[in-house]
Amino acid sequence: MNRLIIFDTTLRDGEQAPGFSMTVEEKVTMAKQLEKLGVDVIEAGFAAASEGDFQAVNAIAETIKDSTVCSLARSLHSDIEKAGEALAPAERKRIHTFIATSPIHMQYKLKMTPEQVLERAVDAVKFARNFTDDVEFSAEDAFRSERDFLFKVFEAVIDAGAKTINVPDTVGYAMPEEFGQLIEDIINNVPNIDKAVISVHCHNDLGLAVANSLSAIKKGARQAHVTINGIGERAGNAALEEVVMSIKVRHDYFKDVYTEINTKEIYKTSRLLCRITGSFVQPNKAIVGDNAFAHEAGIHQHGVLAHRETYEIMRAEDVGVPASKIVLGKHSGRHAFKTRLEELGYRNLSEEEVDKLFRKFKALADKKKEVFDEDIEALIFDELFRTYEEVKLVYFHVLSGNSAIPSSTVKIEKDGKEITATACGDGPIDSALKAIEKALGMTGRLKDYSIRSLSAGKDAMGEVRTVVDFEGTTVSGKGTSTDIIEASVKAYLDAYNRYIARKTFIEKRISEGV
Numbered sequence: 001m002n003r004l005i006i007f008d009t010t011l012r013d014g015e016q017a018p019g020f021s022m023t024v025e026e027k028v029t030m031a032k033q034l035e036k037l038g039v040d041v042i043e044a045g046f047a048a049a050s051e052g053d054f055q056a057v058n059a060i061a062e063t064i065k066d067s068t069v070c071s072l073a074r075s076l077h078s079d080i081e082k083a084g085e086a087l088a089p090a091e092r093k094r095i096h097t098f099i100a101t102s103p104i105h106m107q108y109k110l111k112m113t114p115e116q117v118l119e120r121a122v123d124a125v126k127f128a129r130n131f132t133d134d135v136e137f138s139a140e141d142a143f144r145s146e147r148d149f150l151f152k153v154f155e156a157v158i159d160a161g162a163k164t165i166n167v168p169d170t171v172g173y174a175m176p177e178e179f180g181q182l183i184e185d186i187i188n189n190v191p192n193i194d195k196a197v198i199s200v201h202c203h204n205d206l207g208l209a210v211a212n213s214l215s216a217i218k219k220g221a222r223q224a225h226v227t228i229n230g231i232g233e234r235a236g237n238a239a240l241e242e243v244v245m246s247i248k249v250r251h252d253y254f255k256d257v258y259t260e261i262n263t264k265e266i267y268k269t270s271r272l273l274c275r276i277t278g279s280f281v282q283p284n285k286a287i288v289g290d291n292a293f294a295h296e297a298g299i300h301q302h303g304v305l306a307h308r309e310t311y312e313i314m315r316a317e318d319v320g321v322p323a324s325k326i327v328l329g330k331h332s333g334r335h336a337f338k339t340r341l342e343e344l345g346y347r348n349l350s351e352e353e354v355d356k357l358f359r360k361f362k363a364l365a366d367k368k369k370e371v372f373d374e375d376i377e378a379l380i381f382d383e384l385f386r387t388y389e390e391v392k393l394v395y396f397h398v399l400s401g402n403s404a405i406p407s408s409t410v411k412i413e414k415d416g417k418e419i420t421a422t423a424c425g426d427g428p429i430d431s432a433l434k435a436i437e438k439a440l441g442m443t444g445r446l447k448d449y450s451i452r453s454l455s456a457g458k459d460a461m462g463e464v465r466t467v468v469d470f471e472g473t474t475v476s477g478k479g480t481s482t483d484i485i486e487a488s489v490k491a492y493l494d495a496y497n498r499y500i501a502r503k504t505f506i507e508k509r510i511s512e513g514v
């Protein structure tokens with residue numbers, strides 16, 4: 001009675017939004033991840049819409065074992081037959097048939113009388129039962145429908161064999177209290193409602209899709225139509241991650257309602273959808289946005305460091321986000337700054353040293369959006385401990401092409417001497433970094449490498465960031481240039497210089513007996 005069925009329509013309503021079309025292979029990949037996430041029903045598409053959608057529903061029906069696979073169908077025999085055919089291989093299959101019940105849709109779009117709509121709905125459900133016992137019926141635009149007519153339609157389709165009746169707020173018009181009231185009214189006015197599950201399908205035109213879904217769940221709805229990242233027609237549908245985490249985090253409010261979602265898979269699923277569709281979620285998006293577990297303001301950082309729950313109502317790990325983040329920027333405070341210094345290995349700085357660094361950090365943060373670890377290390381060495389000579393790049397030369405073995409020559413200045421070295425590699429960057437290592441006389445393990453453009457145009461400045469392990473110490477480095485090979489070489493040398501600086505710092509501290 002208290003299990004909330006999660007009906008995911010990312011691959012149907014989600015895909016209907018401009019820019020979110022997916023190929024058959026992409027839909028299957030997404031469906032596999034939805035199965036891992038533990039959704040109860042995957043609405044795989046609208047089999048009658050196109051040959052591609054038919055293939056997608058069919059391929060998902062063949063692949064998915066743990067979730068029910070569903071296809072949408074208008075209240076037409078031809079649509080329902082297509083859905084039945086596409087779903088044939090599924091272990092558990094559902095046909096979701098619908099017809100609009102609001103006066104405006106019946107009059108202007110369907111050009112049908114209410115009696116005809118009622119008859120068509122009943123006929124569709126009966127016909128769908130030839131393919132599966134699991135039939136869901138949606139009264140499209142239910143929220144703007146005449147209540148008595150809506151109740152009559154639901155009663156009739158349940159009698160005809162619908163196991164789930166879905167109540168869509170197709171145009172996102174409802175307010176949460178009103179939508180909850182509609183569910184209560186359906187429970188009180190549809191005599192056979194105990195034979196069906198009440199489902200809701202909310203759109204986000206006024207930003208209320210999740211609030212409306214939750215209000216309905218509170219009143220007794222036990223299935224929610226949702227999509228990953230809230231994608232869907234126009235402003236989208238209710239976001240799966242928000243509905244599921246609301247139920248989980250506020251179990252005190254939703255009493256015994258629960259879902260079978262493996263919440264640790266949420267973040268991964270959200271990212272997969274972004275990768276497949278080439279879309280982004282806004283940074284402040286609940287649960288899965290980049291900032292959902294990030295803290296930049298000093299007072300918040302202090303609170304979170306002292307006791308996480310001061311500013312976090314759920315754990316990042318519970319939704320699969322690697323960890324909550326303390327982001328250093330112009331709003332950050334001394335507590336967070338000192339913690340980051342300690343995380344970077346600078347544990348024994350005096351309070352005066354921390355103060356001096358903190359002032360420099362604030363000045364830098366005023367100029368930069370985000371202050372990275374390598375910026376902090378640069379401050380430490382530039383301001384406090386510049387006791388070593390940096391290795392400098394004198395020049396580099398690279399030979400590359402699709403018919404040549406990439407090779408590089410570099411000259412560096414180290415300890416007052418110029419050293420030249422040459423190496424071959426798998427590509428121009430690989431050969432240049434190998435030549436640098438030969439010249440340095442030390443090999444590092446490149447743990448991470450990223451490149452981004454700092455400006456627009458073909459001649460844009462590129463910024464390379466490297467994370468390198470030198471003799472068991474991990475350091476990061478940064479280099480910029482309009483030439484990405486030069487930026488890479490500089491970033492590698494920068495990491496090496498930080499490694500030497502850190503080693504020098506530790507040796508100095510040891511010799512001082514600290």
Ligand SMILES: CC(=O)SCCNC(=O)CCNC(=O)[C@H](O)C(C)(C)COP(=O)(O)OP(=O)(O)OC[C@H]1O[C@@H](n2cnc3c(N)ncnc32)[C@H](O)[C@@H]1OP(=O)(O)O
Binds near residue numbers: 046049050099111
């Ligand atoms: C609220 C929702 O999300 S509803 C689902 C929306 N999803 C889609 O539309 C998916 C993609 N759609 C399509 O590929 C096409 O629209 C198709 C294949 C479904 C239909 O294409 P066409 O036959 O060219 O019709 P078209 O889309 O122009 O018009 C829709 C027709 O379906 C009818 N119709 C709409 N809803 C229903 C329904 N639930 N039951 C029966 N008929 C319906 C309309 O009255 C109209 O009929 P008409 O052609 O006799 O005037």
Ligand SMILES: CC(C)C(=O)C(=O)O
Binds near residue numbers: 138140169171201
């Ligand atoms: C097909 C139905 C459920 C729909 O997407 C809607 O009404 O928004």
Ligand SMILES: [Mg+2]
Binds near residue numbers: 170201
């Ligand atoms: Mg919809």
